[in-house]
Amino acid sequence: MPIDSPTRLPLRIQGGETGGTPGWASPADGSSPTTETFFTASRVAILHGVTQGDVYRNGHNSWSPTGWRSLADQPLRVANPVRRNTADDTRWDDPARHHSSWVIALASETGTLLLGCLGGDTPRLHADADVLSAWTETGKTGEWVLLEGQEQAVFARYRQLLADRYGVLDRDPGAVWSSWYSYYETIAHSDLAEVVPQLPALGFDTVQIDDGWERLVGDWQPNDKFAGGMRDSVRLIGDHGMRAGLWIAPFIALPGSEVVRRNPQMLLRGTDGELVQAGTNWGSHYYTFDFTRPDAQEFLVDTVSRAVHDWGFSYLKLDFINAATIAGVRSQDVDREQAYRSAIETIRAAAGPDTFLLGSGAPVFSSLGVLDAVRTGPDVAPMWDNYATDDPSDATAHNSASNAVSRLWMRGLIGLDPDVVYFRHRRNLLSEQQMQWLKDIATLSGFPAISDPPAWIEPEDHAELREFLTGSPATEQLDRYRFRIDDRIVDFGPLFVDEDSPYPL
Missing domain, CATH: 3.20.20.70 (Aldolase class I)
Known part of the structure; x- marks a missing residue:
């Protein structure tokens, strides 16, 4: 059935509980309000009931592909496993289901449903034709919010919730x-x-x-x-x-570096005892450190x-x-x-x-x-x-x-x-x-x-x-891809159209 109220969502939470009856929140920008449900859980599954819609996928790091895909389309991902080790998260890659880090959204004619983490160990999410699912990698309880409303409003509300929790360093980067x-x-x-x-x-x-x-x-x-x-x-x-x-990459080291030769004990190792290859660049793999040491x-x-x-x-x-964030055996057992x-x-x-x-x-x-x-x-x-x-x-x-x-x-x-x-x-x-x-x-x-x-x-x-x-x-921002800069309307829609595909990129 279509989603038109969070109270009608068939919400199933494993290992946690909801924060009570959903309430209304009005975004600070004056856009339409959202309904919201807060809950704690190690895993959550939501039967969304959407047959046609778009999924918003957020990549793990700066370089990871991020954007909207049709629910019926193939997921947005880095297919090459060597490149993925550098540019995304290899552990939770899924060639069949849409997968995301810390937030996922599903937009349809009835509105937008956003499921986002507020606090938790390596939060990951999936979306398929029936279910939105989320979990923490360690299995420890995480804090989540479920928002429903107009697309811009739910993202604005989620942004505000995160800003309230973590604070904002509002500094001008300069020119x-x-x-x-x-x-x-x-x-x-x-x-x-x-x-x-x-x-x-x-x-x-x-x-x-x-x-x-x-x-x-x-x-x-x-x-x-x-x-x-x-x-x-x-x-x-x-x-x-x-x-x-100054550019600097203090978390990595090339195999020929002095720090690798002199201090191999500081480097992150896997369960096999071998040094973990954290990615590739400069024509080589590189290592990272165990910063719990x-x-x-x-x-x-x-x-x-x-x-x-x-x-x-x-x-x-x-x-x-x-x-x-690469998986490995650290001196302290932390996420x-x-x-x-x-x-x-x-x-x-x-x-x-x-x-x-x-x-x-x-x-x-x-x-x-x-x-x-x-x-x-x-x-x-x-x-x-x-x-x-x-x-x-x-x-x-x-x-x-x-x-x-x-x-x-x-x-x-x-x-x-x-x-x-x-x-x-x-x-x-x-x-x-x-x-x-x-x-x-x-x-x-x-x-x-x-x-x-x-x-x-x-x-x-x-x-x-x-x-x-x-x-x-x-x-x-006027809608998903249209913005106003002074008196000029900028439409980024053409960036997301693939002439060889019926689906938006």
Whole structure:
């Protein structure tokens, strides 16, 4: 039967109990109210009665595919198991059922039903033709909420419930210039000396040095391209009135790194006693640490303290941090997402409350109230699609944009970084419309960032760039894919239509 009131839902809860009669809640944005039921359970199953509708799937980490799929369609997932080990959660992948991390929603003609976790150990959810199901990985009781109402209203209410519980670090990320999508791993202090003096006039106030400054991933000391030390780069950036930011991946280490050779006892191992491969990049697998060990915690504190307090960086991009959620045998028996949260809390304590912390590869739910912002999708690229892959977690502008739009409901809960936009026309295969979509997504996310060296940007585009970096237009969400930016309507619907499929992407 159709769902038109939570009191009619055939709700079955295993290992817990409901919080009483559903009540009404009015979202703060003035949209239509929702009905809500709170309950505690280790597992829950809800017979939804929807025959035709769309499922909202939220991926495990920043890069994990997120968005809406038809209930009758195949689930949105990373099919390649090697890539999935880096870009999603291998343990609960399901090729047949729609699966999600910490929240799932089902939208139909009768409204939207949202089932979300408020607190619990590695919360996971499934949806199929009959049932919405949810559970905690450890089997311990979790706290959940069931919301029904208009689509935007239920997401707004869930956002508010999470904000009330975990708090919001409402800090401006600034106008960021990143070295990655222009210099990649070749970045050197000499490149910064050329680029940095040109940035303030264009509206930038933050310079983030990305991957390429370190000796090797895991050994967080400057290489020969930064022979004067990282303090020299911080000083250069500060002398031009800007904040210095640094990319670092403190939760992982490549096999050839010094920390792996000298401190193998700190690394996470599996039940077989072998080192756990936490993911792949740089042409290799990499390892992660058991951060329940005091020596691994000390290593983490030393790494972060050196970057912030010795070198002077006040903005850290923490990359590949999903590695701390990998399953393994830890010295303390804790939930794996709680192990991750404890590790980022260690970083926060070491860095101090004023350091801006951006997480990439971040499990969003476990980051709430600790990180200032998270990446919301895969890496962007100066091409819309890649003919060689259909992996929704691969680095393309389309994958980055679709994920970012699908996570815009989280703005106001945690900072959202949709990755950089492009103003350059050289070395760029994006159309004007595609470039505009990226700019609009960044504006709606509240996170303006680019990676183009000023020399690659045409002089006639400088005024638009300054407005993008420094403007603060009024924004409003109109429906799932349509937004208002000042007086302009932006429709992202075409991003989610596959001409070869009858279903939305």
